[in-house]
Amino acid sequence: MSCASGRQWWPVPDISVVLPSILQPLAGGQSILTTPADGPVTVAKLLDAVTADFAVLARRLRDETGALRRFVNVYVDGDEVRRLQGLETEVAPGQEVLVIQSVAGG
DSSP: OBOTTSOBOOOOOEEEEEOOTTTGGGGTTOSEEEEEOSSOEEHHHHHHHHTTTOHHHHHHHBOTTSOBOTTEEEEETTEEGGGTTGGGOEEOTTOEEEEEEOOOOO
């Protein structure tokens, strides 16, 4: 791609986070939240970016220390981040990030 000045530029790719239907109302009804990333970012930074406008969603996913809540699981390309490097797991543009919140009841 080029701009009016003739310089070449490429759009910065996005990283997307897929939310289950139970969390979508906390994200303005969106099922996918995206943020631009020109390279790998940690899951922690990704969650910070995609929840910046959704404080209730941020609190639902992470506790006051920033750790994932017990019943929230995050997967990067099908691998649970707790089994990788936790919130320090790196995510690159194009990888799939899925958030799952366990639902329990009696």
